[in-house]
Amino acid sequence: MSGTDRAVGGRGRAGTVVSGLAVAVGCVLFLGGFAWAALVYQPYTVPTESMAPTVNAGDRVLAERIDGSDVRRGDVVVFTDPLWGDTPMVKRVVGVGGDTVACCEQGGRLTVDGTPVDEPYLSRGTGAAGAPGPASPQKFSAKVPEGALFLLGDERVSSLDSRVHLQDAGQGSVPLSAVRARVDAVAWPMNGMIGRPAAFAALPGGVSAEGPLPLQAGAALLGVVLILGGAAYGPVAARAARRERTVGGAR
Incomplete structure (x- = not known):
């Protein structure tokens, strides 16, 4: 050779x-x-339109398994609470322990401890004189107990959320222990990651870090x-x- x-x-x-x-x-x-x-995330199918347009009925989501103490305002979480039917539900956290959550201020926005919160994930429609509609058709104010969360659906007209339970103990809130996971992405259809709302970043505690799904x-x-x-x-x-x-x- x-x-x-x-x-x-x-x-x-x-x-x-x-x-x-x-x-x-x-x-x-x-x-x-x-x-x-597979170790970090669990898939869920969302059965209702209560989180539309962020998550629609029938969407398959990936939720990161976390402890309730890791939850921040703006997170979309999966939780189970006996007072809510004891089945997994998906809602957005708008208030944590010690917050006063109310709606609506003069511009129709939700407030947390008196601070208006812009919620671009809502379909607010059009109110009087062409202005955006209110963040909730139902006016309310609730004090969130320590160790609890106040939860709303993004589809504020029909969502059965903390507003429905305002007369319950805790004014509609659920304990941190009820949280099972935090929704990070819509896997099917492939709508991608669910971002952390910037409006909540200015409040004490900020927003949660993104999960490891992109990595x-x-x-x-x-x-x-x-x-x-x-x-x-x-x-x-x-x-x-x-x-x-x-x-x-x-x-």
Whole structure:
């Protein structure tokens, strides 16, 4: 075997090694991303329009398993409470322990401790003189007990939420222990991540950090790219080595 043949053969073997390594790393990233997501997230199907337009009836969401103490204003959470029917429900947190939540101020907005909150996720419609409609057709004011949350649906006309339970103990709030998960994304249809409302960021405690779903999805996607790229590179490298060997032998 000539020196040229050995060099070409070495490049062919190197290509095979690189291809195999890329596929192996890709499998680890792809499977690892899915396994990580399965540990952290739980899928739910939302049965009603109470969270429209953020989440519509029949949407499949991914909710991060968290403790109630990790919840912040603006989060969309899955919770279970006996007074609400003891079935998993999805609502948005608008008040935490110690807050006074009320609606509506002069501009029709919800207030938290007297601070108006802009809620761009609502379909408020049009009120008098073309102004946006109120954030709630029902006026209310509630003091949230410590260790509890005040929850509203984004579809404020028909949502059965804390406003319906204002006469209950705790003025419609639910305990932190009722929270099962925080909704991070609508998986089907693929509407993407549910952002943290900027208006709540200025209030004490701020908003919660984004969950790890983008990182998990990125790892899985990179894994797919490496698997496909590695699988394609091996035959291409081998073919190039054979062609070079053939050309070299013809000289």
